[in-house]
Amino acid sequence: MLDVYLQTLLSGLAVGGVYALIALGFSITFTTTKTLNFAQGEFISFGAFIGVTMLLLLSGLASTTTAVPSEAASAWRYPAAVIGAGAVAGFMGILIFLLAVKPFAGKGGMNWVMSTLGFGVMLQSLGLAIWGPAPVMVPSPLGDNVLRIAGAGVRPQELLVLACAILIMVALDLVMRRSRIGKAMMAVAHSPQTASLMGINVNLVMIGAFALSSGLAGVAGVLIAPIASASLFMGMGFALKAFSGAIIGGLNNPRGCIYGGFILGVLESGIGLWQAQWREIVVFGLIILVLAFRPAGLFGQAAVDKV
Amino acid sequence: MTPQSKALNAALLCSALAFSSAAYAQEIKIGFNGDLSASPSAQSGQAGVLGIQAAIDDINAAGGVLGRKLTLVVRDDLSQPPKSIQNMSDLIDNEKVVAVLGPTNSGNALAWKHIPNQKKNPSIGCIGSATDITKPMSASADNYMYRVSMVDRAQVAGLIAYAKSNPKTKNVGFLVETTGYGQGGLKDLQELAEAKGLKPIATEKFGVNDTDMTSQLNKLKAAGVDTVLVWAQGTPIGQLVRSMEKINYFPVTLTSWSSDNASFYDTAGKNLAEKPVFMRTITEDRTPKQQQLYDRLAPKMTSKSAFSFAAHCYDALMITAAAIKQAGGTEGAKMREALENLQAPVEGIMKTYTKPFSATEHEALTASDYRWTVWKDGRLVSYTDDVVKALKPSDFTQ
Numbered sequence: 001m002l003d004v005y006l007q008t009l010l011s012g013l014a015v016g017g018v019y020a021l022i023a024l025g026f027s028i029t030f031t032t033t034k035t036l037n038f039a040q041g042e043f044i045s046f047g048a049f050i051g052v053t054m055l056l057l058l059s060g061l062a063s064t065t066t067a068v069p070s071e072a073a074s075a076w077r078y079p080a081a082v083i084g085a086g087a088v089a090g091f092m093g094i095l096i097f098l099l100a101v102k103p104f105a106g107k108g109g110m111n112w113v114m115s116t117l118g119f120g121v122m123l124q125s126l127g128l129a130i131w132g133p134a135p136v137m138v139p140s141p142l143g144d145n146v147l148r149i150a151g152a153g154v155r156p157q158e159l160l161v162l163a164c165a166i167l168i169m170v171a172l173d174l175v176m177r178r179s180r181i182g183k184a185m186m187a188v189a190h191s192p193q194t195a196s197l198m199g200i201n202v203n204l205v206m207i208g209a210f211a212l213s214s215g216l217a218g219v220a221g222v223l224i225a226p227i228a229s230a231s232l233f234m235g236m237g238f239a240l241k242a243f244s245g246a247i248i249g250g251l252n253n254p255r256g257c258i259y260g261g262f263i264l265g266v267l268e269s270g271i272g273l274w275q276a277q278w279r280e281i282v283v284f285g286l287i288i289l290v291l292a293f294r295p296a297g298l299f300g301q302a303a304v305d306k307v
Numbered sequence: 308m309t310p311q312s313k314a315l316n317a318a319l320l321c322s323a324l325a326f327s328s329a330a331y332a333q334e335i336k337i338g339f340n341g342d343l344s345a346s347p348s349a350q351s352g353q354a355g356v357l358g359i360q361a362a363i364d365d366i367n368a369a370g371g372v373l374g375r376k377l378t379l380v381v382r383d384d385l386s387q388p389p390k391s392i393q394n395m396s397d398l399i400d401n402e403k404v405v406a407v408l409g410p411t412n413s414g415n416a417l418a419w420k421h422i423p424n425q426k427k428n429p430s431i432g433c434i435g436s437a438t439d440i441t442k443p444m445s446a447s448a449d450n451y452m453y454r455v456s457m458v459d460r461a462q463v464a465g466l467i468a469y470a471k472s473n474p475k476t477k478n479v480g481f482l483v484e485t486t487g488y489g490q491g492g493l494k495d496l497q498e499l500a501e502a503k504g505l506k507p508i509a510t511e512k513f514g515v516n517d518t519d520m521t522s523q524l525n526k527l528k529a530a531g532v533d534t535v536l537v538w539a540q541g542t543p544i545g546q547l548v549r550s551m552e553k554i555n556y557f558p559v560t561l562t563s564w565s566s567d568n569a570s571f572y573d574t575a576g577k578n579l580a581e582k583p584v585f586m587r588t589i590t591e592d593r594t595p596k597q598q599q600l601y602d603r604l605a606p607k608m609t610s611k612s613a614f615s616f617a618a619h620c621y622d623a624l625m626i627t628a629a630a631i632k633q634a635g636g637t638e639g640a641k642m643r644e645a646l647e648n649l650q651a652p653v654e655g656i657m658k659t660y661t662k663p664f665s666a667t668e669h670e671a672l673t674a675s676d677y678r679w680t681v682w683k684d685g686r687l688v689s690y691t692d693d694v695v696k697a698l699k700p701s702d703f704t705q
Binding site: 004007008011014015066067128132133134135136137144146152153154155227228229231233234237238269270271272273276277279280 | 346347349350485511512514516518521522523525526529542545549552553554555570573574576609
């Protein structure tokens with residue numbers, strides 16, 4: 001029975017790592033600009049296909065219509081594709097900020113909700129025109145053999161996602177808390193006007209936040225692709241779950257978002273042991289409970305409005 | 308404008324109209340309405356259109372029907388029911404097509420099946436497999452919905468028959484996805500299992516986008532299930548066999564025909580893809596006629612496994628043409644009568660159809676036309692074992 005619980009925990013952490021990575025992206029834009037990029041899901045899908053294209057270009061191998069040959073992901077090519085997808089998605093993030101968020105940011109109203117959603121639809125249509133609707137299986141650079149840990153099975157790529165999520169989380173945490181850029185971002189998050197008076201280029205910080213958040217989505221896309229297979233429809237589901245994780249953990253706390261993502265993954269997998277069809281009801285029921293009793297999330301600090 | 312020039316203009320306009328409607332009447336328009344671009348199943352729609360166009364080319368090369376050429380009017384429904392409904396009215400009312408083939412997604416056919424029935428315009432499905440598509444709107448009503456494709460309930464009957472006849476099967480479990488497709492399959496599974504006296508000891512569900520089903524499988528394993536009947540789309544079945552490997556649990560796995568998708572094969576990987584057994588209408592052990600059409604369409608086909616839809620749709624068009632010929636025209640009610648009582652056999656890709664439809668039977672392909680199939684070395688091949696050999700047509704009754 002122990003191996004069943006271990007399997008549940010491992011499977012949950014593997015999925016949770018994906019949620020955590022994307023949840024972090026939501027948190028970064030929210031803390032700096034008080035807006036969210038609702039096209040995050042499309043950025044994940046788009047990033048995955050940028051990765052697919054790069055793997056094929058770098059290896060010079062032809063793809064069948066539905067799968068990338070496994071040699072294409074070997075050696076340095078996969079990391080290069082991850083970085084490339086992150087860079088392209090980051091650039092698209094600058095675009096979405098300038099075109100769809102900046103004109104409306106700080107003006108009250110919810111125009112940016114519609115404009116970022118719309119940007120996502122445009123991105124998806126563009127992707128469909130370039131790559132078509134079929135899902136494409138992406139090979140893992142670490143191979144596909146199941147690893148056994150005390151009777152529980154896990155794929156190398158799932159461990160890779162987990163490791164990357166933790167690594168990126170720790171690195172960002174350090175940057176946010178120790179470096180001048182991180183302090184500038186926290187200052188902008190606290191009060192853009194004050195930050196501006198202190199000589200911080202608020203606009204640049206906001207652009208940076210969107211580039212970083214979208215870049216993370218692109219990276220997540222390439223990392224998930226060998227697990228879920230790259231598809232222009234894959235991002236939406238992950239983004240919704242990641243957003244839920246961010247709400248549970250606390251949108252204004254990057255660390256909390258990560259914990260929220262992991263909690264959600266393990267919770268889902270645990271509910272599967274009981275009654276899988278109740279999963280969504282339990283997950284979203286929990287979100288309502290969290291919002292009702294701890295509006296800032298389980299790990300968020302309640303904002304104190306000083307009059 | 309002088310009165311004369313006005314009259315002249317009117318005369319010119321009249322003759323132009325008369326001319327264009329004469330040219331119009333010479334061609335018989337057939338419609339296709341289905342997803343060609345928006346969902347993973349779009350590849351099936353694209354293959355279907357290739358098949359219809361090939362059949363139209365063949366008929367036109369042989370002089371057309373009733374001395375008139377056939378043309379195809381294609382509408383993409385982006386897999387959205389509202390768009391599909393709108394396409395249906397557009398094709399029938401504006402384009403004046405005499406019959407509509409498609410759609411790609413079963414749900415869309417269910418959303419508009421009242422339209423062909425109200426407008427008395429036959430619809431011949433050649434892709435979607437939901438059982439209810441060809442059911443009449445009410446018990447005694449004229450029914451304009453026909454199909455040349457797989458039918459979910461007939462597949463379910465096959466899977467149940469296999470599980471029931473397999474001497475090694477002691478405990479059966481059902482595993483379905485939580486979409487409409489999975490739930491429809493579960494309903495058929497439960498009804499037919501009960502009718503055949505087969506009792507599942509566990510039923511589990513998973514999401515269509517899930518990447519890990521180990522929790523559900525661990526429950527089945529703990530319950531001692533040795534045969535699972537799976538109803539889901541290609542990608543999640545691929546994830547399912549991958550999860551089976553994680554916990555090293557491989558029960559006999561009988562699945563819906565979605566395991567024939569390239570997306571299943573790519574997700575599962577070469578070795579795990581060989582686990583499930585399922586039914587489909589064509590394997591890669593093709594008949595000469597099938598091979599001929601395959602060679603003709605292969606360069607244009609985006610997915611090899613979608614070829615079955617090209618073949619179904621080719622045959623659907625051939626049967627439609629035969630009905631127009633027998634009816635001596637394109638009036639809907641007469642075409643329906645002809646479809647339900649075709650005198651001459653129709654040479655198709657799947658088989659030769661002798662009276663494919665009747666007033667009560669609207670399925671041209673039935674369980675005896677299906678093949679047991681598995682993946683072997685990246686090819687879809689016919690599957691047989693002692694259980695399959697012992698199955699009789701009477702075991703497939705629904």
